[in-house]
Structures are given as C-alpha cells and as structure tokens.
Amino acid sequence: MPAMMKAAIFVEPGRIEIDDKPIPEIGPDDALIRVTTTTICGTDVHILKGEYPVEKGLTIGHEPVGVIEKLGANVRGYAEGQRVIAGAICPSFTSYACQDGCSAQDGGHHAHGYKPMGGWRFGNTIDGAQAEYLRVPDAQANLSPVPDGLTDEQVLMCPDIMSTGFAGAESAGIRIGDSVAVFAQGPIGLCATAGARLRGAGLIIAVDGVDERLAMARQMGADITLDFRKVDVVAEILRLSGGRGVDASIEALGLQSTFESALRVLKPGGTLSSLGVYSGDLTIPLDAFCAGLGDHRIITSLCPGGKERMRRLMQVIESGRLDLGPMVTHRYPLERIVEAYELFSHQRDGVLKVAISAS
Numbered sequence: 001m002p003a004m005m006k007a008a009i010f011v012e013p014g015r016i017e018i019d020d021k022p023i024p025e026i027g028p029d030d031a032l033i034r035v036t037t038t039t040i041c042g043t044d045v046h047i048l049k050g051e052y053p054v055e056k057g058l059t060i061g062h063e064p065v066g067v068i069e070k071l072g073a074n075v076r077g078y079a080e081g082q083r084v085i086a087g088a089i090c091p092s093f094t095s096y097a098c099q100d101g102c103s104a105q106d107g108g109h110h111a112h113g114y115k116p117m118g119g120w121r122f123g124n125t126i127d128g129a130q131a132e133y134l135r136v137p138d139a140q141a142n143l144s145p146v147p148d149g150l151t152d153e154q155v156l157m158c159p160d161i162m163s164t165g166f167a168g169a170e171s172a173g174i175r176i177g178d179s180v181a182v183f184a185q186g187p188i189g190l191c192a193t194a195g196a197r198l199r200g201a202g203l204i205i206a207v208d209g210v211d212e213r214l215a216m217a218r219q220m221g222a223d224i225t226l227d228f229r230k231v232d233v234v235a236e237i238l239r240l241s242g243g244r245g246v247d248a249s250i251e252a253l254g255l256q257s258t259f260e261s262a263l264r265v266l267k268p269g270g271t272l273s274s275l276g277v278y279s280g281d282l283t284i285p286l287d288a289f290c291a292g293l294g295d296h297r298i299i300t301s302l303c304p305g306g307k308e309r310m311r312r313l314m315q316v317i318e319s320g321r322l323d324l325g326p327m328v329t330h331r332y333p334l335e336r337i338v339e340a341y342e343l344f345s346h347q348r349d350g351v352l353k354v355a356i357s358a359s
Contacts, residue, residue: 007059007131008337013050016060016341018334024127024135028073031139033066033084035358037152038129040337041088041160042186043277045345047123051279054124061130062088062122063159065152066358068143075139083146085314086134088160089305090142091119104302119305130337132358144310147318153355157191157324158313161353164275164303165191165252166313169199171301172248172273176200179246181237182222183262185213187327187353188275189252190220194322196250197221205240207233207261212350219326237265245270254278263288269295327352334358 002022009019026032044060046052054060068082078084091098091106096113098106107115121137122128136142146155165188174180180201182193185208196204197220206222208214214225224240226233237246245267251259254276262272268290289296316322329352332340340354 005132032070035066037065059127061128064129087305089119093141144307161187166195167301168192168275169195174199177202179203183258184253194220271297
C-alpha cells in the first residue's frame, strides 16, 4: 500500500472535501515538499462553484509554503529539510513560450509551446497545494528558499496574490507621480494597491464596498478610498482628477461593472490593467472606449511565477517595505478546510485571507 496523506479534493460543483490520497511520487526533475501552510484563493472558489472546470478528484490549491521532503535526481542547489515556497504558476522555463517572455502561458514542449494559462498547473492540471504533501514539477526553476527570520504567514501571499497584484501595477506601466484607481480591494486588489505605491504612484484611489477592506487599502498605500455604496465612483474619480481621468486603472474583481468603471475613469492614452477572472461575457461600451480611438491600452496578466520572481517578492518583505501579514484574518487546520471554504466563499466575518496549517 502506498503511503497516504490528507488532501482537499474537488468532488463536484459545490463540493470540496478532505479525503485520503497517496503521497505523490516524484520524477527526476521534481521535488516533494511537506506543506506547512497554504491558503484559499478566489480562483479556488470559482472551481468550487463549477465556474472553472477541473477534473473530479483533483487536489485543489496553488499557494504552498513548506519544507523539502525529497528531491529528484536532477535537482541541484537545494537540500532536504529546507524551507521553500513555489509560485502558483510553475513554468518549465524551457518551452518556446517561456523563452519568448510568456512563461505564464507555458504549454509544454510541443511544437509552439503556448497554451492559455498553461503555466498554472497546481490545482488545475495537476494535484495542488491544499494537502499534506505536494509534488513541485520543474523544481529547479520553481523552488525558492525562504529567508531565515520570515514566517510562513509573511511569505504566504508571495506565490499568488502578491505576484498577481504586483503584476497588475507593473503591467499598468505606472510611473512616478501617476494617478491610479484600483477597483476592488480583495486580496489581489490590496496587493495591486501596494504595488502601485511601490511603483511610485502619486495618487492612489481604492474602490470597494466593505469597510474593513477600505481600511486595509489605506494601510496598503491608498491615498483616497471610495465606497461604491455611497458615491458614484466614476464621477468622483473624474472630479478628483480634474476631469482628466487617471493614468492607469486596475480591475481586480472580474465583473462587467468594475471593468466598465475602470475604463470610464481612464484618461485618453491611459492603461486599464485587468486582473479579474471573468466567468461570463465581457462587453466594452462604445462610448467609454471612444469608439476605439482613445489610445487606450487594455492589458491582462496572469500571476508571474518562477524562483526569481518569488525571491524578489520575499526580498520586498524581508526589507520591511511591505507587510502583508495583516491580510491573514483567519486560521484553520487542513482538516477543517471545508469550513474555511464556507467562510471565504461567502466573505463572512471580515475575511481577507485564511491560513491553512497543513502540518
């Protein structure tokens, strides 16, 4: 009998359960890590609801912090017992897509190497991180050692939401002194707000409808927070910008309404950086788009991965330039992850991120 572990598996839409699964076998290019802490992402909730299809029986999750249990024969420069993280996106860095600068779209080694979202493997095309053990493919490219002195919770945001939120600010091309509007202050939107501050934005306007999130947005660097329940945010942002519009807007929720608002507040020549995961049709209003003649730039981003990306993010935390620890609002053991999903998916009790202790 193979050795077994506990894992959160997708059973059917509306149902994720804890079950026993064999501890993964690894190949020569892989590593096996014992997961110490992980979390739940909004994308996992899309999977739970059946809005994003995965195979039944798949282990969910893509945000691992852990300890190397076993190394494949080809993996060099690491040691068993070493604390590591791996990005939510774990490209091979050998494909055409990777070498063309699109590592998140790494579809493997076939003729052209591109596949939409191909670099997202954990909890999508292979078993994920909400388990006691995780197989990390292409470990040489994707394992990043955790600096001494940093806790699991301090680096828990690096694999996905910090990398994704920062990518939203980077893709927006924010320059020193730019005005930026960030729509939705969930975990990724908060990281986008923090990223805009680190990029040198001169005015950051954060939009949400939850008081706790608006307060956290100010902690992450927002200069002005707007509650969409109380104000016409498009009109107010245009007023705050003197009618000019903002240099960049970041959409971090994935709804038609937030996307449209993010477009309507842009100056001519501005950039809309879209991070939301859309689960329905998305339309572009003709007037907001200036009939296609507004010199607008709309760009999407998928969480950058790889060990160098993770190293850079952890260095930002280690230097004290950003503390994402306060975003962990709730803690559960792996055995109670179904309760954590219920809390997180219904956004109860001021939840932002849930730390799941796997061992």
